[in-house]
Amino acid sequence: MLFMFRQNWKSCTDATLLKGVASGHDGAFTEVYQRYYPRLFRFVRRSLGPSSHEVNDLLQECFLRLVKSADRFDTSRSLETFLFTIMRNLIKNEYRRLSRIPEMSSEMPLETMAFSDNHYLETMDTQHAVSRSLMVLEPSLRMIMLLRYQEELSVREIACIMECPEGTIKSRIHYGIKKLETILNKSLDYGR
């Protein structure tokens, strides 16, 4: 009832906003959209690759699912985790649809990847190198690395999103760092 009279959604917590969305309030939804769209956009874009044209459609689908399932939301979880879980499922579906999973395995030779562009290698900075190296990782590992170091989520939150034990996430992160290190070193050697 109080939502009818609430005007300032900007100062509300995520839980309150979600209740507002569940009640169908445009203001609450707009605030959630503005808070999370940029973060989800970067996550999807780096997960699927910059050439993907499905990013906006996937994001809209994610928010549509949020609106439809807002009343079934488990309040013990955060809205951030909830949205990233939806997004992770959508990305998985997208990989399945494009049959990218076997192609994106880490066994792919680096020569076929973006680092084959020598000119680009000379000019790009370390951040770009990391972004490109990420594309070599397998999709689930890439998502874990992005959630940990781009979105700065805790191991527990990532475990919740990826639906696997915290120990697994820790070992995957460790493996991901080593893998990135190898890829970056190889790319630098290749550049020389």
Added chain:
Amino acid sequence: MEDNRLDQEQELKHLFQTNDPVALPAPYKAITEALHARRANNSLWQKPIPLYQVVISCVLVSGIILWWMRQQVVPVSSVKKEVLDVAPIVRRDTIYVQLPVKAAPTAPKVKSVRKQSAPKIDQPVSPPMAVQLPAENLLEEPLGDLTIQSSLFTTKDGSVWDTIAGFTIQERQDYFRFLKEVQ
């Protein structure tokens, strides 16, 4: 060791950051339609009212009605205080008079009498006599339209008292006789 690990974390976080500008497109029509559908489903008249809310409402309404009805009964202590002050008071706060509000203006008539002290009888009256002289009969005449609900009780020393004003029956009888003479 721990410091090195934290430094590595910070460095990785820095390397993963991206400053790509993100344009915020308008939500698809399907989303706004879903929102409107939610609002329609959550409107007040389509929701079942919980039982506890119904019970609380009923209790509140009946409480207000009872309070209003209670206001129609005026306690004798507040309306006829002058009368009660004449004699020693016994349990005055437990006594109520069924008194219409319009009867209140009769009070000054009694008040004028109060200036002269009421005669007192030293000897208490025996209980049988008290029964023969019910309080209602005695009060009807001097107080006009007032209807008094009263009861008699016997104290430990055997004297009979009227709960209305703390009179003994004999005192009351004499007091109203005195009132008649004054009028």
